Amino acid sequence: SARLVVLVSGAGSNLAALLAAHDDPAYGARVVAVVTDRPDAGALDLARDAGVASAVVAPADFEDRAAWDAATAEAVDVFGPDLVVLAGFMRILSPAFVRRFAGRIVNTHPALLPSFPGAHGVRDALAHGAKVSGCTVHVVDEGVDSGPILAQAAVPVLDDDDEEVLHERIKVAERALLVETVGRAARHGIHVDGRRATLG
Numbered sequence: 001s002a003r004l005v006v007l008v009s010g011a012g013s014n015l016a017a018l019l020a021a022h023d024d025p026a027y028g029a030r031v032v033a034v035v036t037d038r039p040d041a042g043a044l045d046l047a048r049d050a051g052v053a054s055a056v057v058a059p060a061d062f063e064d065r066a067a068w069d070a071a072t073a074e075a076v077d078v079f080g081p082d083l084v085v086l087a088g089f090m091r092i093l094s095p096a097f098v099r100r101f102a103g104r105i106v107n108t109h110p111a112l113l114p115s116f117p118g119a120h121g122v123r124d125a126l127a128h129g130a131k132v133s134g135c136t137v138h139v140v141d142e143g144v145d146s147g148p149i150l151a152q153a154a155v156p157v158l159d160d161d162d163e164e165v166l167h168e169r170i171k172v173a174e175r176a177l178l179v180e181t182v183g184r185a186a187r188h189g190i191h192v193d194g195r196r197a198t199l200g
């Protein structure tokens with residue numbers, strides 16, 4: 001089955017969903033390693049409990065961004081990934097990183113791209129007064145949240161939502177979408193034709 005290396009900065013609920021799915025051989029993919037930029041990431045506990053390898057590549061341990069980025073690429077490459085999954089990874093990877101794993105990096109973003117890219121997709125949709133938001137799983141290119149879209153799911157924005165409540169509603173849809181999309185990508189491959197990406 002396809003080897004997934006998952007990059008995570010936070011709690012790791014999306015990682016947890018992938019770890020729950022990979023126990024089924026029919027899923028066609030398994031998480032072989034978790035790589036994080038944060039020594040305190042909750043995702044490290046999830047990896048340990050699942051018996052999955054992990055690596056911490058913390059920016060503070062490197063002289064500059066380029067050195068951190070190269071070390072992250074090495075840490076990922078060691079595990080021989082078929083797919084690299086950014087599941088709540090909050091740092092921008094360099095063009096060199098993206099080229100090294102070209103067409104094999106997928107990201108999940110908590111908004112309906114191309115609206116509201118960047119670090120605050122949920123907050124920005126709310127501030128804009130959007131009535132619908134959601135999540136996007138896309139192929140990573142050299143821009144920020146700009147790569148070809150693989151899948152999206154919409155959720156309503158309700159009148160009294162705050163960022164936390166809306167994000168939680170999005171994350172319920174997001175976990176299912178990410179698991180489904182990564183599984184299809186693993187089983188059938190990702191095909192990119194210009195801006196348009198398809199699975200299998």
Ligand code: GAR
Nearest residue numbers: 010011012013014088108109110119
């Ligand atoms: C997810 O909603 C993901 O889309 C978002 O962080 C959350 C991580 O949750 N990612 C970004 O905002 C990337 N810019 P998790 O750690 O519980 O999976």
